[in-house]
Amino acid sequence: MNDARRLRRDRRGRGLRGPLLDSVHPAARRRELVFERNYAGQLRALRRRHPELEAVRFGLQRVPVFPAGEDLPLGRVLPASEASPAHIVLFRRPIETRAQDSRELPEIIGEVLRQQVALLLGIDEDEV
Structure with missing residues (x-):
């Protein structure tokens, strides 16, 4: 069986087994x-x-x-300490x-940014 056919074959219905594009593509x-x-753009507005x-x-x-068995987080807040300022990290993948198309991504x-900022500032998400 040639390589192209083997890559497209989904014998057990589990979907693709690896990335479609190499990360340098x-x-x-x-x-x-x-x-x-x-x-x-979202960060500037905030x-x-x-x-x-x-x-x-x-x-x-x-x-x-993250530990196995937990829900995959979209972002994380790291509160400020004496050694470093507060951090908000978003996870791209x-x-x-979660986005159905490119219009939904922003x-x-x-x-997610508003949720994390609200957590950090201790305010309601609607106030952000």
Whole structure:
């Protein structure tokens, strides 16, 4: 059996067994850039509305490290300590899988950012 046919075969209905695109492929990189642009736009809007977020560090990770059996988080808040400022981290791949299409992605990114900011500031999500 040739390689192309073997890759398309889904004998037991479990879906694809690996990534469709190598992470260095231009289409995979484009998806990452689209996510980063949406994230940056949502973050700018939040910082304009909440100047107290200037001291908070924001970041992106591809996937979270979490114990097996737990729900996959979309973001994480790390409170400030004496050694470091507060951090809010969003996880790109889990958020991308929640979006049905590219139009829904900015909405989900904004929603996750608002949830994490509300947790950090101790306010209701509607106030963010």
